[in-house]
Every structure is written in structure tokens, then in C-alpha cells.
Amino acid sequence: MPDFAGLNVGDQVAEQNFEITRDSLVRYAGASGDFNPIHYRDDVAQAVGLPGVLAHGMLTMGIAIQPVIQWLGDAGKVVDYGVRFTKPVVVPAAGPAKLSVVAKVGALDEETSRARIDLIVSFEENTVLGKSQTWVQL
Amino acid sequence: MVNPNIEGKTYPRSEAYVVGREKIREFARATMAGEASLDLDKALAAGHADLVAPPTFPIVLQEFGLKLVIADKEAELDFSRVVHGDQKFVFERAIVAGDVLTSQLQVASVKSLGGNHMVSFETKIYDPSETLVCTALSTLVVRGADA
Structure with a gap:
């Protein structure tokens, strides 16, 4: 468990890379119940004008906070978590889409001993989640 | 598109979800979580009654409500034109x-x-004593016919 007193705004607390494959999308569809075919069928994605099969935004959101939870050691310390979906993550039929997550301290609240952790989530040099922030209890 | 008159409309409460x-x-x-969400002993050692759900897990409960909106003829929500705009979860306690x-x-x-x-x-997600556990906030963008 990280020590609140040892944190400064701007500190990087976690960094991790992830590989999202079609296999990941099928697995997330099953776990979440979101079976929209744009997340596993090229023909359907194409027919609705998408650049390809996309990762569920909620999958990207779900993955992006994991480095923070690993740092905390406890998912129960997350007080809130919000993101904006700014760009899609296109997942090829074979091989992975590579997602990178960098987590930094964005703000500290001495009174409640809470830290706001800001996430920079990128795919192919683009930020895919905007205003991606979580408040955690320390 | 979507009927603006559904602003403020409340849909029926879901059945109990265990x-x-x-x-x-x-x-x-599925969300590539580590030990903190998989190891029961770790969760118990951290003072939880059981395994803690990952922070985006309440999406499963939000989906129940969203299905009611999609099925609601008054809402006129064309789901094929929907894009997820933003999402937030606010926890009163861990699930x-x-x-x-x-x-x-x-x-x-x-809004237009x-x-x-x-x-x-x-x-809003409640426990059996009607205590609020979590609020899920979601914005969907419904693309217009020319967009």
C-alpha cells in the first residue's frame, strides 16, 4: 500500500503495456455480456463504416486502471473512475493492438487522504481515452 | 435518433443481481487484472468480506437498464448509430x-x-438495505442521419 505522505503531484506511479487481440475481445464479450458484432466481425464493422474491428471502449477502460490497482494492491481503494472515449482501438484479425498506460499523480487531497491518478492511455501514438482519472483512497 | 422527451424518465428497478x-x-x-482481483486471501487480508470486483464491473448492471431504454418505443433510440461517449463509476463502497x-x-x-x-x-446501484453502493454515469452519442 503506497504512503500518501510520500506522493507528489506529477509523480509517475505505474506504467504498463498491454496486448489486445481478437481473443481478448471475445473473452471480454463473454465476461461483460456486450456481444455487439463490431467487436469481433470484420464484415459487420466494415458495413457500418468503421476502420476495422474495434476493442470495446469498456475493455480499454477496464484494462487502463489495472496498473493503478496493482500499485495499490487493492481494487477496493478506487473511489471513482471516469474516462472519455476519444479514439477507437482497432484490433487486427491476427496479432495484437498494443496499448500503453502511464499513471501519474494529478492531485492530492490532504483532508481525505485521497489521490487523483491521471491515466495516459495510448494506442499507435494516439491518446484513446481522454480525461481518464481515478480518485483512490490511501 | 432519440426522443428528447425521455429526459428525466426513470426505468423500472432491475431484479436482484448476485x-x-x-x-x-x-x-x-477479461480486463487483464492482476492478483488483487483474483486472490481471495489477499482480498480478505485487505479487510474485504470476499473478492473485490474490478472498478468497471458495474457496467454489467448498467447494461440491464440500457436494455430497457433500447426496448422502449418511446425512447426511439437507434442503437446502430450509438457511440459510447464517456463513462464514470462513483463508489460509496467496494462491490x-x-x-x-x-x-x-x-x-x-x-442534448442536441x-x-x-x-x-x-x-x-444507481443499491444493496438490499436500499443503501447506495455505486452510481454509474454514462453518455451515449447518437449520430445524426448525416453524421
């Missing part, structure tokens, strides 16, 4: 395996923006 330990593990693995939860969705707002509609939903 949060299962293996469902948490399945969801955790753990064994929790029995119900959820209720309200349409917080319907450059030919698109932005529909914001607020889903």
Missing part, C-alpha cells in the same frame, strides 16, 4: 462477491449538438 466470486474472476481476467444488488436507470439529460444527440444516463 455478484459471484467466479464472475468477478472471469471479468477480472464484493456475495453482494446482492439492484439497479435503476434514469435518463439524466438529452451539431446534428448528434448526447444522452446521459445515471444508474
Whole structure:
């Protein structure tokens, strides 16, 4: 468990890379119940004008906070978590889409001993989640 | 598109949803979670009654409410034109395996923006004593016919 007193705004607390494959999308569809075919069928994605099969935004959101939870050691310390979906993550039929997550301290609240952790989530040099922030209890 | 008159509309409360330990593990693995969401001993050592659900797990409960909106003829929500705009979860406490939860969705707002509609939903998730556990906030963008 990280020590609140040892944190400064701007500190990087976690960094991790992830590989999202079609296999990941099928697995997330099953776990979440979101079976929209744009997340596993090229023909359907194409027919609705998408650049390809996309990762569920909620999958990207779900993955992006994991480095923070690993740092905390406890998912129960997350007080809130919000993101904006700014760009899609296109997942090829074979091989992975590579997602990178960098987590930094964005703000500290001495009174409640809470830290706001800001996430920079990128795919192919683009930020895919905007205003991606979580408040955690320390 | 979407009928702006559904602003403020509240949909019926969901049936009770029992949060299962293996469902948490399945969801955790699917979102590439580490030991904190998989190891029961670690969760117990951290003072939790059981495994803690990952922070985006309440999406499963939000989906129940969203299905009611999609099925609602008055809403006129064309789901094939929907894009997820933003999502937020606010926790009053952690969700753990064994929790029995119900959820209720309200349409917080319907806004028009450059030919698109932005529909914001607020889903409140309660335990059996009617104590609020989590609020899920979601905005869907419904693309206009020319967009």
C-alpha cells in the first residue's frame, strides 16, 4: 500500500503495456455480456463504416486502471473512475493492438487522504481515452 | 435518433443481481487484472468480506437498464448509430462477491449538438438495505442521419 505522505503531484506511479487481440475481445464479450458484432466481425464493422474491428471502449477502460490497482494492491481503494472515449482501438484479425498506460499523480487531497491518478492511455501514438482519472483512497 | 422527451424518465428497478466470486474472476481476467482481483486471501487480508470486483464491473448492471431504454418505443433510440461517449463509476463502497444488488436507470439529460444527440444516463446501484453502493454515469452519442 503506497504512503500518501510520500506522493507528489506529477509523480509517475505505474506504467504498463498491454496486448489486445481478437481473443481478448471475445473473452471480454463473454465476461461483460456486450456481444455487439463490431467487436469481433470484420464484415459487420466494415458495413457500418468503421476502420476495422474495434476493442470495446469498456475493455480499454477496464484494462487502463489495472496498473493503478496493482500499485495499490487493492481494487477496493478506487473511489471513482471516469474516462472519455476519444479514439477507437482497432484490433487486427491476427496479432495484437498494443496499448500503453502511464499513471501519474494529478492531485492530492490532504483532508481525505485521497489521490487523483491521471491515466495516459495510448494506442499507435494516439491518446484513446481522454480525461481518464481515478480518485483512490490511501 | 432519440426522443428528447425521455429526459428525466426513470426505468423500472432491475431484479436482484448476485455478484459471484467466479464472475468477478472471469471479468477480472477479461480486463487483464492482476492478483488483487483474483486472490481471495489477499482480498480478505485487505479487510474485504470476499473478492473485490474490478472498478468497471458495474457496467454489467448498467447494461440491464440500457436494455430497457433500447426496448422502449418511446425512447426511439437507434442503437446502430450509438457511440459510447464517456463513462464514470462513483463508489460509496467496494462491490464484493456475495453482494446482492439492484439497479435503476434514469435518463439524466438529452442534448442536441451539431446534428448528434448526447444522452446521459445515471444508474444507481443499491444493496438490499436500499443503501447506495455505486452510481454509474454514462453518455451515449447518437449520430445524426448525416453524421
